[in-house]
Amino acid sequence: MRRVSLQQLNWEQYQADFNALAAIGQNAEGGMDRLGYGEADQAAHKLLADMAVEAGFEVKWDGAGNLWITRRGEEDGNPDFPPILLGSHMDTVPNGGKYDGLLGVMTAFHAMRLLDRVPQRRTVTLIVFRCEESSRFNCATIGSKLLAEQLTGEMLKRYVDKDGISAYDAIRELGGSPDNLYLERQYIKDSFGFIEMHIEQGPVLNDRRTDIGIVSHIAAPHRFRITVEGAAAHSGACPMDARQDALTGAAEIILAVERLGRQYAEKRIVATVGKCDVVNGAMNIVPGKVELYVDIRGIDREVISEVVTKLHQEMSAIASSRNLRIDPAILSQETPVKLDDDMAEFLVEQCLKNMLTFLHMTSGAGHDTMYMAKLTRSALFFVPCEKGISHNKEEAVADDAVQNGLRLMFSTLVRICTLDPQEEREKAEMDRMLLEEAYQ
Numbered sequence: 264m265r266r267v268s269l270q271q272l273n274w275e276q277y278q279a280d281f282n283a284l285a286a287i288g289q290n291a292e293g294g295m296d297r298l299g300y301g302e303a304d305q306a307a308h309k310l311l312a313d314m315a316v317e318a319g320f321e322v323k324w325d326g327a328g329n330l331w332i333t334r335r336g337e338e339d340g341n342p343d344f345p346p347i348l349l350g351s352h353m354d355t356v357p358n359g360g361k362y363d364g365l366l367g368v369m370t371a372f373h374a375m376r377l378l379d380r381v382p383q384r385r386t387v388t389l390i391v392f393r394c395e396e397s398s399r400f401n402c403a404t405i406g407s408k409l410l411a412e413q414l415t416g417e418m419l420k421r422y423v424d425k426d427g428i429s430a431y432d433a434i435r436e437l438g439g440s441p442d443n444l445y446l447e448r449q450y451i452k453d454s455f456g457f458i459e460m461h462i463e464q465g466p467v468l469n470d471r472r473t474d475i476g477i478v479s480h481i482a483a484p485h486r487f488r489i490t491v492e493g494a495a496a497h498s499g500a501c502p503m504d505a506r507q508d509a510l511t512g513a514a515e516i517i518l519a520v521e522r523l524g525r526q527y528a529e530k531r532i533v534a535t536v537g538k539c540d541v542v543n544g545a546m547n548i549v550p551g552k553v554e555l556y557v558d559i560r561g562i563d564r565e566v567i568s569e570v571v572t573k574l575h576q577e578m579s580a581i582a583s584s585r586n587l588r589i590d591p592a593i594l595s596q597e598t599p600v601k602l603d604d605d606m607a608e609f610l611v612e613q614c615l616k617n618m619l620t621f622l623h624m625t626s627g628a629g630h631d632t633m634y635m636a637k638l639t640r641s642a643l644f645f646v647p648c649e650k651g652i653s654h655n656k657e658e659a660v661a662d663d664a665v666q667n668g669l670r671l672m673f674s675t676l677v678r679i680c681t682l683d684p685q686e687e688r689e690k691a692e693m694d695r696m697l698l699e700e701a702y703q
Contacts, residue, residue, distance in 0.1 A: 266617045267670040273377065277669065281369045284310060284353070285361040294358035294656030299394025299405065300328060300433040301535035307353045307365075308414050310389060311372065318376050325447045326440040327409040330391040335463040336680060338384045343684040346386040346450070347676065348457040348639070349375070350631060352395035354405070360658020362648065364395060367460040374673040378680065385455065385680040392631045393434075397467045400430040401594070404631055409441055410448055411634035416441035436572065446568050448638065455679060456606045457635040458642045462660055464628050466651025475621040476645035477610050481636075482560040485567050489516060489578070492588040495543070495551025510541055510550035512587045515548065520557055523570050532561040532570055533627055557591075562599040562625055590685050600633045603640035610644055612676040619667055644671065 280520045287310065288296050288303030297303040308330045312322045321333040338344035351367030378387070393406035400422040409412040419431035421440055434441050451457070463469070468476050493507030517536045522532030538556035559574075561567045576593065582589040607623075614621040624645070632643040646668040650657040 267674055269666060270667055271377070271380070273373070274328065274381045276376075276650055276664065277369070277373045277665075280314060280373070281365070282448055284365060284369065286492060288355065289361075290358065291319060295355040295361050296359075297353065297355040298357065298399040299354040299396060300353075300430070300437065301399065304354045304393070305437065311353070311368070311551040315372070320375070324437075324439070324546075325410075326434075326443040327406045328393040328434050328437050328439045329406040329410070329447075331447070332372065332375070332376065332391070332673040334383070334387045336349045336383045344385045345455045346388050346451055347455045347679045348388050348635070349459070349672075349676075350390035350392055350407075350457065350635065351459050351461060351629055352392045352631060354394055354396050354398075354564045356396050356398045356654045358656055359396075359654055360652075362462050362657060362658055362660045363464065363653055364461070366462055366646075366660060366668070370460050370669050370672050371458075373669060373678050377673050378676065379619045381677050381681070383680045385682070386674065387680065388450075388454075390621070392453065392532070395431070395631055399424045399463060400433075402430060403629060404634060405430055405448075407631035407634035408557060410444055410451065412448070413634060413637070414441075428633075451635065451638040456603065456640040456642065457638075458606065458610075458644075458672070458675065459630060459632045459635075460644055460672055461630060461648065462542060462648040462653060462658070463645040463651065464648065464653035467624060467644060468622065468647035469649060469651055470693040471622065472620075473622045473647070474619040474664070475610070475614055475671060476624045476647075477607050477614075477621055478602055478626045478632075478643040478645065479607065479623050480562040480602065480625045481600040481630060481633050481643065482562045482625060483567070483599040483633070485559045485571055485596050486594040488592045488594055489513075489555040489557060490588075490590045490592070490672060491516070491553045491555065493551055493585070494549075498549055506549050507551075507586050508549050509553040509587060510544075512581055512585045512589070513539060513553040513555055514557060514652075515581045516574075516578060516589070519574060519581075520559075523573055523577075524559075527561075527566060527570055528562065530563065530566045531625060532559065532566060532571065534559045560627055562685070564599060567599075597629070597633075600636050602636060602642055606640050606642035609675050609678060610642055610671065613671055613678060617667075617670045617674055619671060644668075646694065 287307045303624040349371035352364040397403035402422040422430045491509045493509035540551040540554040644662045
């Protein structure tokens with residue numbers, strides 16, 4: 264298959280449908296407010312479902328509220344031709360950008376439509392995952408975690424939004440049943456594999472002028488809340504040497520987090536304090552209580568553990584020197600993910616055929632692919648976003664970058680949908696023999 268031309272991509276239809284979905288949840292400032300399981304998120308799912316029905320695809324929602332769109336292949340039901348899965352999400356952070364998540368969904372959906380022009384032996388299913396962002400419930404990737412049994416309905420009752428609505432109740436309100444996903448889970452386990460496309464959300468591809476990033480590892484976050492308690496006091500009446508200032512103690516912790524992140528940067532660690540709340544704070548009060556929210560990420564569990572241990576040591580020293588009580592509470596502790604080399608090889612092959620430059624890289628951001636990788640062999644690839652800006656209304660992706668991502672998705676889909684299972688078995692046998700020879 265030669266490089267897919269712009270004419271073959273049916274670019275005008277892609278743009279029109281993407282823009283129709285991107286308009287849902289847009290606020291007056293131009294940002295996106297499409298929070299997971301919310302009204303705008305549901306409207307976007309409904310519009311995409313209508314597009315899918317119009318295209319002749321099958322549509323259903325599962326117990327987690329995920330939207331499943333299926334295009335049946337000629338060999339549907341043949342165990343030699345298990346389905347290929349695609350997926351991403353459509354929810355956003357508050358005042359977010361329009362490409363994060365939605366670009367991957369629309370690219371996968373449009374690539375499925377383009378299969379009208381080629382023989383399709385294998386069934387293709389697109390999964391639009393719910394609540395990938397943690398913005399509403401302080402719990403990320405809910406739809407894919409439920410599928411991978413990393414969350415249960417009972418656990419979801421603990422995650423509530425600012426209005427006191429739990430993630431569990433939000434799903435039930437939409438008619439879902441979070442613990443009833445056995446059939447969907449088995450479908451994923453029996454599949455050929457899973458592919459997600461996403462914007463990079465960082466500057467690497469943009470700075471290196473590279474078309475595609477093929478992800479080998481996804482970093483996992485270790486997230487916790489740190490409560491720093493001292494003693495609230497009058498800012499005018501309390502002498503400096505008598506203060507138990509929780510905020511200045513918290514400031515030392517923030518600097519310690521940054522220092523450790525820089526110290527371990529070569530080992531692929533990033534460390535962030537993303538939120539700081541001064542409880543009952545006012546200009547004329549020495550702060551008595553502060554809450555910090557910390558996110559430490561890496562691709563090696565042992566290195567993450569080492570950084571967390573050192574931070575605990577730093578906090579103990581700060582508590583002692585400032586006469587404070589510092590209490591860290593784990594919010595989530597996830598495992599880094601190694602993605603499948605064979606699935607990545609399909610992407611490499613089609614990058615070469617489409618004359619796309621590519622880079623093997625890791626993902627510092629979490630994605631639904633992390634949880635699909637627990638069920639089936641999985642791949643993730645990035646297209647560059649301008650200036651590396653994401654989770655921001657200024658998020659932008661050039662048309663040629665979108666087109667390159669669509670070329671890669673479509674040509675990879677064609678390759679997998681027409682793959683001869685005997686050829687795949689022979690390749691697996693050859694790989695096994697080469698591996699045996701290498702260790703003799």
